[in-house]
Amino acid sequence: MESSLWVRRGAPPAMPKPHRHDDVEVNLVLEGRLDYLFGGSYLSVTAGQMAIFWAATPHRLVGAGEDADGDVCWVHVPLSTVLGWGLPDRDLGQVLTMRPVIVPATAIGRDVAAMFTAWCEELTHDDTATIVLLEAQALVRRALRHARDASDTDSGRAALGTGEAMRNVTAMAQFTVAHFREPISTVDIAEAAHLNPNYAMTLFRRAVGTTLGSYLTRCRVAEAQRLLITTAMTTAEIAYAAGFGSQSSFYEHFARACGRSPGAYRRELR
Known part of the structure; x- marks a missing residue:
């Protein structure tokens, strides 16, 4: 100990x-x-x-x-x-x-x-x-x-009631943080925790207060923000490195989360 x-x-x-x-x-x-x-x-x-x-x-x-x-x-x-x-x-x-x-x-x-x-x-x-x-x-x-x-x-957050439920939520969060750069989906995350996808998504939202898909996107956006600030990688390279399946998906999710384009974000903070 x-x-x-x-x-x-x-x-x-x-x-x-x-x-x-x-x-x-x-x-x-x-x-x-x-x-x-x-x-x-x-x-x-x-x-x-x-x-x-x-x-x-x-x-x-x-x-x-x-x-x-x-x-x-x-x-x-x-x-x-x-x-x-x-x-x-x-x-x-x-x-x-x-x-x-x-x-x-x-x-x-x-x-x-x-x-x-x-x-x-x-x-x-x-x-x-x-x-x-x-x-x-x-x-x-x-x-x-x-x-x-x-x-x-x-x-308004409902209690989950069991330690097993929180262990499952933790397993999903840990898998997401470890693998968000890969082409994974919410179904992959649920399967990694040996859960039915629909049940997994409901469980995760009740515990963390956000959807499993939003959590996955948040991980990818945060990684993209980090790369924009700390590297000279192009936005196309960053989109791929952060786990986004396409540049259009990257731009859409980044702008929604940050209120500006990746290029504007980089110019403001570097």
């Missing part, structure tokens, strides 16, 4: 390339600011805020605001560990949406900075590492509950 967490506190590290890992990542900014390229969009986490996200989405730290030194706390919890916590369906659904959950640190109701500092020491001892994992779980639960309570859209 002691090896399942990674905890760090200090200045934001250099991150020259986007990376991904199958953990739930928690960032608490004490001083300065974190600027991320998350998928293909820019995301800022300011002092006094905490961000929680599934790190399977490619992300890269591109700066720390005006205070380049900063003071940030990080914790990585393996997704498999989080799945074993038995989170409420709506809370786990927030993690799987691929959109960071950002809450004020005060919502946790604890001195989170002091907690992180203690964790760095306690994780080195077998008799206290278990306590750290329990405290990390409580922190994540409080943050997700705050985000859920603050959201107007959660009130």
Whole structure:
């Protein structure tokens, strides 16, 4: 259990390339600011805020605001560990949406900075590492509950009722994130989770709040955004690399999601 967490506190590290890992990542900014390229969009986490996200989405730290030194706390919890916590369906659904959950640190109701500092020491001892994992779980639960309570859209979300249902949803999300660049469809995703396609689509929408097809498209658009910003690839090359079956499909879905063409998006953000 002691090896399942990674905890760090200090200045934001250099991150020259986007990376991904199958953990739930928690960032608490004490001083300065974190600027991320998350998928293909820019995301800022300011002092006094905490961000929680599934790190399977490619992300890269591109700066720390005006205070380049900063003071940030990080914790990585393996997704498999989080799945074993038995989170409420709506809370786990927030993690799987691929959109960071950002809450004020005060919502946790604890001195989170002091907690992180203690964790760095306690994780080195077998008799206290278990306590750290329990405290990390409580922190994540409080943050997700705050985000859920603050959201107007959660009130209509139906509960799934079983751990097996959420395992199936997670399997579909993981398969999608791993294979969206390939010519897969929602039927392929359902089959990968050994589910009937119609049931799979209903289950996924109830858990995550979006359709399985939209989730697949979101993965592809995010990858296209990332490639437009970080590479010199042509739009035709990017369409193929991001998993779109044609340039027309790429342009249609990208414009719908971003409100502009791929070329305009690149000109604005590079």
